[in-house]
Amino acid sequence: MKKTKIGGIIQNRRLAALWILGIADRPGIAATVLNALGRERINVQFIVQCIDSQQQDHICLCVEREDLEVARSLAKQAADTVGAQTVEETPAVSIVSIFGPDFRERPAIAGTMFNALSTRNINILAISTSISTVSCVIEEQYLDEAVESLKQTFELP
Numbered sequence: 288m289k290k291t292k293i294g295g296i297i298q299n300r301r302l303a304a305l306w307i308l309g310i311a312d313r314p315g316i317a318a319t320v321l322n323a324l325g326r327e328r329i330n331v332q333f334i335v336q337c338i339d340s341q342q343q344d345h346i347c348l349c350v351e352r353e354d355l356e357v358a359r360s361l362a363k364q365a366a367d368t369v370g371a372q373t374v375e376e377t378p379a380v381s382i383v384s385i386f387g388p389d390f391r392e393r394p395a396i397a398g399t400m401f402n403a404l405s406t407r408n409i410n411i412l413a414i415s416t417s418i419s420t421v422s423c424v425i426e427e428q429y430l431d432e433a434v435e436s437l438k439q440t441f442e443l444p
Contacts, residue, residue: 290441291395294419295443295444296434296437298434302381302427303354304333304348304413307320308343308345308374310344310346311342316336316344317346319368320362321348330354332349332351333422333424334346347412349380380427382425387419390419390421401423402440403440404433410426411423
């Protein structure tokens with residue numbers, strides 16, 4: 288089986304995920320949450336936002352684990368301001384990403400990555416993509432296995 292060539296694998300350990308859930312959709316939600324964290328110099332390394340069929344926003348963001356306590360407090364304050372239903376956390380996550388040129392012109396990159404993780408029974412908690420990167424938030428305990436499965440699946444430089 289021919290492997291798909293990619294530019295490489297990026298991994299980021301020692302993160303925590305915050306989930307701000309159930310916000311009535313309107314402009315300014317993400318700005319309120321992210322500005323609150325930014326004012327306290329908390330770096331957000333991953334952001335995903337989606338709107339469900341009931342027009343409720345849901346935001347997932349990842350911060351350094353050492354920033355979790357402060358980030359949680361700020362996220363809860365921001366959640367109160369925007370009327371979120373709840374703030375939840377996953378305290379031990381990692382991000383694993385693949386990157387390469389022209390992903391937007393190469394079908395099946397994401398599916399191949401997700402399949403590689405699923406064959407190792409690694410659950411994806413959140414996904415973010417760009418034209419050159421596919422990133423997954425996973426439980427930290429599975430990071431080494433996830434990286435190994437991606438090395439076996441893709442052709443690396």
